[in-house]
Amino acid sequence: MHESTAADRQEIAAGVPFHTVNRALLVFYALLVALNAVAWHEANERLPYGTARTMWVSMTGPLARVCRATGLDRPRAFLTETLGSVLNGSD
Amino acid sequence: MLFPTTVFAIFFLVIFHLHWSLEGFPRARKGVLLAASLFFYGYWSWKFALMLLLSTMVNHALARQIERAGRHGGVCRSRPWLVGAIVFNLGLLGSFKYAGFVVGDLLFPLMRPCCLWLGPDAVNWLVGVQEEVYPWLSKVVLPVGISFFTFQALSYVMDVYRGRTAPARTWLDFANYLAFFPQLVAGPIVRAEDLVPQMEQMPRREVRIDAGRAGFLILSGLFKKTVVANWLAARLADPVFAWPEAYSGPDVLMGVYGYAIQIYCDFSAYSDIAIGTALLLGFHFPDNFHAPYLATSLQDFWRRWHISLSTWLRDYLYIPLGGSRGTLRRTQVNLLITFLLGGLWHGAAWTFIWWGAFHGFYLVLERTLFARVTLPSGRSRISRSLLTLVARLWIFHVVCASWLLFRAGNLETLGGLVRSLLAWRSAVPEVTLWGGVPLLVLAAGFSMQGFDGNRLEQITRRLADWPGWVLGALAAVILTIILALGPEGVAPFIYFQF
Numbered sequence: 001m002h003e004s005t006a007a008d009r010q011e012i013a014a015g016v017p018f019h020t021v022n023r024a025l026l027v028f029y030a031l032l033v034a035l036n037a038v039a040w041h042e043a044n045e046r047l048p049y050g051t052a053r054t055m056w057v058s059m060t061g062p063l064a065r066v067c068r069a070t071g072l073d074r075p076r077a078f079l080t081e082t083l084g085s086v087l088n089g090s091d
Numbered sequence: 092m093l094f095p096t097t098v099f100a101i102f103f104l105v106i107f108h109l110h111w112s113l114e115g116f117p118r119a120r121k122g123v124l125l126a127a128s129l130f131f132y133g134y135w136s137w138k139f140a141l142m143l144l145l146s147t148m149v150n151h152a153l154a155r156q157i158e159r160a161g162r163h164g165g166v167c168r169s170r171p172w173l174v175g176a177i178v179f180n181l182g183l184l185g186s187f188k189y190a191g192f193v194v195g196d197l198l199f200p201l202m203r204p205c206c207l208w209l210g211p212d213a214v215n216w217l218v219g220v221q222e223e224v225y226p227w228l229s230k231v232v233l234p235v236g237i238s239f240f241t242f243q244a245l246s247y248v249m250d251v252y253r254g255r256t257a258p259a260r261t262w263l264d265f266a267n268y269l270a271f272f273p274q275l276v277a278g279p280i281v282r283a284e285d286l287v288p289q290m291e292q293m294p295r296r297e298v299r300i301d302a303g304r305a306g307f308l309i310l311s312g313l314f315k316k317t318v319v320a321n322w323l324a325a326r327l328a329d330p331v332f333a334w335p336e337a338y339s340g341p342d343v344l345m346g347v348y349g350y351a352i353q354i355y356c357d358f359s360a361y362s363d364i365a366i367g368t369a370l371l372l373g374f375h376f377p378d379n380f381h382a383p384y385l386a387t388s389l390q391d392f393w394r395r396w397h398i399s400l401s402t403w404l405r406d407y408l409y410i411p412l413g414g415s416r417g418t419l420r421r422t423q424v425n426l427l428i429t430f431l432l433g434g435l436w437h438g439a440a441w442t443f444i445w446w447g448a449f450h451g452f453y454l455v456l457e458r459t460l461f462a463r464v465t466l467p468s469g470r471s472r473i474s475r476s477l478l479t480l481v482a483r484l485w486i487f488h489v490v491c492a493s494w495l496l497f498r499a500g501n502l503e504t505l506g507g508l509v510r511s512l513l514a515w516r517s518a519v520p521e522v523t524l525w526g527g528v529p530l531l532v533l534a535a536g537f538s539m540q541g542f543d544g545n546r547l548e549q550i551t552r553r554l555a556d557w558p559g560w561v562l563g564a565l566a567a568v569i570l571t572i573i574l575a576l577g578p579e580g581v582a583p584f585i586y587f588q589f
Contacts (some may be wrong), residue, residue, distance in 0.1 A: 015299025018111060019372065024302065027563030028570075029104060035571045040097065041414040043579065056097075069456045079575035087322060087528065 037063040038073035039080070092135040093584070094364045095317050102131065110372055117293055121263045124271070131272035131330035132235075139234040141181075147266040149179055150244045154251045154258040154265070161252065169252055176248040184241045191228045192439030230462040236276030238436055240269055241405055247283040249407055256284045264356050266289045271374070273365040277358070277584055279399035281378040286374070292372025301370050303554030304545065306566050308367030311486060311542055315568065316360035316584070317577035319536040323353040325578060326532075327524055332498055338524070343512045345524040351491045352536035355383065358397070359543070361584050384490070387482035388461075392490060395543075404433050426458070427451040437497070437568065442505070446496040455490060493553050 002087075033040075041064035048051040069074045092099050106127045113120035153176040161169035199221060204215035204554075217303040247268070259265035267290040274281055297347030331338055331346025338346065362379035369376050379399050386392035393401045405414075412425040427448070434447015499505035545551075554562060 016302040016528035016555045016559075016562075017299055018296040020562075021300045021302045022108075022111070023559030024563035024566070025104070025107065025304075025371075027560045029100070029567045031564055032100075032570055035567065036574060037551075039574070053530075076571055076575055079572055083572075084575045084577075085574055087318070087532070 020035060034067055034072045035076050037067040039076050040064070092131050094361065094368075094488050095313055098134070103128075107371060111296065114296055115291075118263070120293060121267055121290070125263060125266050128267070128270040128272040128275060132270065132275055135235055136232075142234065143240065143270055144266070146183065146244060147178075148262065148270050150248060150269065151175060151259065151262045151265040153179070154248050157248060157251050158258045161254070164580055173248060173252045177245065180241050180245050180248075184237055187231060187233055189435075189439045191231060194224060195228060196439075196441065239278045239280055240275060241401075242280050242436075243267055246280070246403060246407060247287075250283050256282075256287065259283075259287045260291050271369070273369045274376060277361045277365070278392055278397070279365065279376055280403050281376055281399065285377065288333075289374050298373065299555070300373060301551075302562070303551035304548070305367040305370035306554070306562065307542075307547065307551050308370070308568050310364040310566060310573070311539065312360040312363030312367065314360075314573050314576075315356035315363070315536070315539055318573060319354045319539070320357040320360060320530055322532050322580055323349040323356070323536065327529060328353050328498070330404045331524070332500075332504065332508070335504065335511040337509055340512050342506060342524045345529060347491050347495060347508075348513075348533055349524075349529070351384070351487070351494050352495065352533055354497075355380070356539060357584055360537075378544055380540075381544040384487050384537065385483055386486050386542060387479055389450065389457055389486060389489060392486055393450075393454075400433070400436070402580070404429050408432060418460070422458065423455040426454050430454065440500070442496050442499055442501065446493055449493045449496055453493075456562075490513075 037060060041057070041060040044053065044056040044060050047056065064073075092102065106123075109123050109127075113123060120160070129140045132143055153172055157169045157176070160172055198555060199217070202217055206217040227531065247265070248255070251258050259268060268281075268283060268287045271281075271290075300567040327346050327349025331343055332350070335343055335346075359380040366376045366378070377399065379397060381395040381398065383392055383396035386395055409425055409429040412428060413421055414425060415422040417425075418424070428451075430447045430451030431444060434443045434445070435448070437443045437446070495505060495508055499508060515547060
């Protein structure tokens, strides 16, 4: 068994339990994919032809279809068209 | 593998779960962590991953020899092993990083006048040698992050020699220290005394994770890199440094400001993401940046910029040279040597050496000035604030001037930049970089310094009370906004080349 240091004790008091972090991470990944699947798929379609492109496109294609059908892609599309185009639009 | 990519996101999710689920199997857990780090590095080149593995084996064996020899026969017996370790690490770094510079920029230019003096046969011989050597040199590829892990290995063997730290208990612990993927390719350069004990003990689930800080660091790092640094590179810095003659003085100034903020956002973003991902795995790294552009002297700047490198140079070069213990002249020489070598650490090119010399000379001047002249200190709060503001503005511009040397790449571009900086009108009159959006992005990048050094600790600590799903959802929404704001594609981090 390890001895508990002062830093450990401080963390035990102030940090987040592992199961909370785990849950947060899973929700984070799921929502991130849901909100960005269409943009992700479009970026993959612009990859150079090859095995990597085929793999990524076949992986993100079904996700993008589901997200487009459910309208989950709209917040990202709206942000890209408004804020993103202000920053990245051609001069 | 780059941090802001899908591949890294998937990789990290897998490693996070493997790392924490293997808590009851420490050896397997350490093995998985090393395999993950080698996969992370080998994703770019498996040959260099093998080289990294070799470096861990040699350094660990030498450190154990240093410790054993020191225990039985004192410093005299352990010194040869230390010299061996230094030669091995500097040899590895030198052969990949400096061979081309030493041969192509030092040796051949020195040999040319000698051969001319010796006659046509010598000239023909030199031409033949150059034709043989240059194609071979051009094939040498610099392993990503070699300067970082070599310096980390050097600090380890020197600390073992000095008795500041014991050798890692097992090779696996040391290999995890040297090759740990979050900080492997662009730092921070973590000391053995900080990370080796963590690698030996491995974090436990009962010790709560500082997830609020980790999430904040990762998201702010991604914002700094994908939005601010990439935008400033594409819209301000790259165009100005590629063709300075096309721009007027104010535009070049904008380009230089752009590069100053870009390099801060780019490099500190890597450090932030590294510290954040390590925190999620239960490991703690020291801070690497502390609002560097708010420094009031150049010495203060180096206490805030790339702290892990500046403290490395202080502890393993400046102080062994004598530091500031001797005469003022000796201190000045030590400073100059330290910063010349610090410049050379960044890259094998004359501009990096000039950059190091610039910082060294300025620090010498600053030290001499501070030793002889008492600078005015305001009596009232307003005058003190005003003096601080003037000092900050001055140092920011001194650092910007040094970035000209750092980024120019060659003396020809540097000359073009200086000429354009002094010209009020540009060769292409309709070109201007000034505008609301560039100023906004510059201001956003500059103000990101406000988050350095865990200044928002109170807020990130409060996040510990929030439910996990809320934290996850909030982070996903923030990252979606960042991704929407950022341009398409991922530019590599600037410090990867070092």
